[in-house]
Amino acid sequence: MTVIAETMLREPPLAAREDYRALERAYGARNYMPFDVVLTRGLGVWVWDVDGRRYLDCLSAYSAVNQGHCHPGILAVLTEQASRLAITSRAFMNDQLPLFYQELCAATRSHKVLPMNSGAEAVESAIKVVRKWGYEMKGVPKDRAEIIVCANNFHGRTLTIVGFSTDPTARDGFGPFTPGFRVVPFGDAAALEAAITRHTVAFLVEPIQGEAGVILPPRGYFKSVREICARHHVILILDEVQTGLGRTGRLLAEEHEGIEADLTLIGKALSGGFYPVSAVLSNDEVLGVLKPGEHGSTFGGNPLACAIARAALKVLLEEGMIENAAAMGARFLDGLRRIDSPAVKEARGRGLMMAVELHPEAGGARRYCEALRRRGVLCKDTHDHTIRISPPLVITRAEVDWALEQFNAALTSPAAA
Numbered sequence: 001m002t003v004i005a006e007t008m009l010r011e012p013p014l015a016a017r018e019d020y021r022a023l024e025r026a027y028g029a030r031n032y033m034p035f036d037v038v039l040t041r042g043l044g045v046w047v048w049d050v051d052g053r054r055y056l057d058c059l060s061a062y063s064a065v066n067q068g069h070c071h072p073g074i075l076a077v078l079t080e081q082a083s084r085l086a087i088t089s090r091a092f093m094n095d096q097l098p099l100f101y102q103e104l105c106a107a108t109r110s111h112k113v114l115p116m117n118s119g120a121e122a123v124e125s126a127i128k129v130v131r132k133w134g135y136e137m138k139g140v141p142k143d144r145a146e147i148i149v150c151a152n153n154f155h156g157r158t159l160t161i162v163g164f165s166t167d168p169t170a171r172d173g174f175g176p177f178t179p180g181f182r183v184v185p186f187g188d189a190a191a192l193e194a195a196i197t198r199h200t201v202a203f204l205v206e207p208i209q210g211e212a213g214v215i216l217p218p219r220g221y222f223k224s225v226r227e228i229c230a231r232h233h234v235i236l237i238l239d240e241v242q243t244g245l246g247r248t249g250r251l252l253a254e255e256h257e258g259i260e261a262d263l264t265l266i267g268k269a270l271s272g273g274f275y276p277v278s279a280v281l282s283n284d285e286v287l288g289v290l291k292p293g294e295h296g297s298t299f300g301g302n303p304l305a306c307a308i309a310r311a312a313l314k315v316l317l318e319e320g321m322i323e324n325a326a327a328m329g330a331r332f333l334d335g336l337r338r339i340d341s342p343a344v345k346e347a348r349g350r351g352l353m354m355a356v357e358l359h360p361e362a363g364g365a366r367r368y369c370e371a372l373r374r375r376g377v378l379c380k381d382t383h384d385h386t387i388r389i390s391p392p393l394v395i396t397r398a399e400v401d402w403a404l405e406q407f408n409a410a411l412t413s414p415a416a417a
């Protein structure tokens with residue numbers, strides 16, 4: 001505490017990138033390895049660093065800022081609501097939450113909503129709810145509920161969630177873990193069916209595995225999954241925290257598959273990146289098992305969060321962002337597939353959720369991301385050989401074409417500045 005106080009006294013604020021990096025390294029937990037860029041401002045698809053350099057943001061804070069940085073419409077609602085009423089707790093009602101429920105249900109054809117804050121909290125909440133549903137509605141014996149998840153899943157960072165991760169980096173050293181999970185391969189409907197027992201209450205899955213490197217399932221997989229879950233009375237939970245809210249060119253990625261989940265989890269872009277807001281979307285039956293006092297969150301459903309989320313949803317729907325994601329995603333992916341580089345193994349994606357996978361011999365995705373950064377494009381590597389590309393949904397055709405020029409140059413000669 002003493003050290004922090006001294007640092008704060010040492011005003012005026014620092015100017016150089018190196019100083020920020022040194023401070024972050026000195027005082028912060030080292031649980032991230034950020035690129036060497038210190039951002040200070042954003043607008044739409046663009047962000048600026050402390051040296052005044054401009055970058056095209058091709059990560060969108062892991063799809064939290066689908067609506068573009070500092071969207072003026074959301075910002076206006078945020079400032080107005082923040083100056084009126086920020087939080088009440090759920091001990092009292094507020095005049096934003098009911099409207100948030102109504103508008104979100106109308107947009108997603110859901111019956112009921114449970115408001116939370118982070119994506120991981122939405123996942124945790126869903127796990128609690130389907131277990132309770134299993135005991136009360138399916139007759140699963142006490143404490144025997146099982147949930148099936150997929151290999152290479154990413155659902156967040158809480159203990160229960162990392163406990164059923166198959167990524168050693170996320171999991172190792174954090175046990176013991178919550179029991180009651182089984183892992184099956186992603187994209188294999190027969191394996192799902194084989195893993196179902198009398199105690200299975202739910203199948204939790206991402207429509208497209210984002211953190212795993214934008215992995216799309218085989219065609220027809222989700223149709224089979226939907227049918228299998230219905231036949232075995234198993235709740236289908238789609239984690240759309242990353243794929244949802246326009247990212248794939250539809251409001252929810254399930255629309256591409258022609259199915260409807262029983263529970264849908266959304267977060268990230270639900271606030272346009274301004275604030276942590278997540279939600280469990282449900283039919284009446286599943287969320288209906290929760291009775292007063294059995295679950296909650298101090299910040300969940302607060303009026304500021306709800307006002308921001310209402311505005312974020314409104315601009316997403318009314319400003320053509322979802323249609324733009326479909327059109328610009330097709331153009332971007334087509335351009336990526338045309339890049340002629342021995343480093344590239346495959347370009348894939350849906351809407352503006354894309355990835356370029358490199359050959360293992362190409363020397364790792366990080367160095368290509370560094371080359372892109374030098375060219376004014378911010379991208380993130382994942383799993384050593386994959387570059388994920390997910391710009392805000394407001395990207396224009398000219399910006400896509402400019403980005404493709406940078407990708408072309410960086411992927412064909414990464415060493416050039």
Ligand SMILES: *Cc1c(COP(=O)(O)O)cnc(C)c1O
Pocket residue numbers: 062117118119120121123154155156157206210211239240241242243267268
């Ligand atoms: C980011 C993410 C989460 C976790 O969200 P947080 O807000 O970081 O807790 C859960 N599921 C998926 C698919 C995600 O991409």
